[in-house]
Amino acid sequence: MKKGPIGIFDSGYGGLTVFKEIESRLPQYDFVYLGDNARVPYGTRSFETVYQYTWECVQHLFAMDCNLVVLACNTASAKALRSIQQNDLPSFDVDKRVLGVIRPTAEVVGTYTKTGKIGILATQGTVSSNSYVIEINKFFPDIKIFQEACPLWVPLVESNEFNTPGADYFIEKNLNNLFKQSPDIDTVVLACTHYPLLVDSISKFLPVGIRLVSQGKLVAESLEDYLERHTLLKESCSLGTRRNFYTTGAVGDFNEKAAIFLGHGVGYGIESKHLPL
Secondary structure (H helix, E strand, O other): OOOEOEEEEEOOOOHHHHHHHHHHHOOOEOEEEEEOOOOOOOOOOOHHHHHHHHHHHHHHHHHOOOOEEEEOOHHHHHHOHHHHHHHHHHHHOOOOEEEOOHHHHHHHHOOOOOOOEEEEEEOHHHHHHOHHHHHHHHHOOOOEEEEEEOOOHHHHHHOOOOOOHHHHHHHHHHHHHHHHHOOOOOEEEEOOOOHHHHHHHHHHHOOOOOEEEOOHHHHHHHHHHHHHHOHHHHHOEOEOOOEEEEEOOOHHHHHHHHHHHHOOOOOOOOOEEEOOO
16 A cells, blocks of 8 residues: 555544544654534534535545544544445445544443443534444443533534633533433543533533543544554554645634644644645
């Protein structure tokens, strides 16, 4: 296979939190990030539409010589990953790989709970897909899972309003709804890549002793392990300092909002580019 960068895809900006963790753990690789900002949000769209949009963007990353693409988006992982892996890749290119963010979380989160009860905070699309319930129960069939959709959390983050009293109101409300389902929940998963930016606010309203789990580090650790177990794929990932960012939307908007997630602009010598679909 021709060597190429690791591709990271998200419907918008949240995947940058996953990119940040992957880059930190695997800094030796080249990376290309693609955000489908022109068609965000994915969370309220049908399975068919999310699959169509995700597969289009994955093919764009393949065209940029990516042999491995990470769907750093819970909705895309829930609604599109299985179809891409099972139906598209075998006929498109058997050497390409597409991974998601749900399975790395599901594989380990059951070891964190002592009560056997886990809470999931996610978008409506991820909750409706039931993907976390299905995947966690594959590894930990005795664990009970409770879900709460938080439809306003993503807009709060993207509008840079996540450290405000208004944000606190909705965060407290959603957490109360979750724990009404079971007061014995002792582990809460942030099942949206935007939500790590809300950790400080969420922590203010969590009961004492609750473990809060963000996905980024788990995905990065899982990816490192995956590459070690798949040596040919690892060798196809190019080494270097390439960090390219693409958006299907307006470059100026992307640069401005990306700074919220990365803690700096995308341009430490790098510029994001518009990708027409």
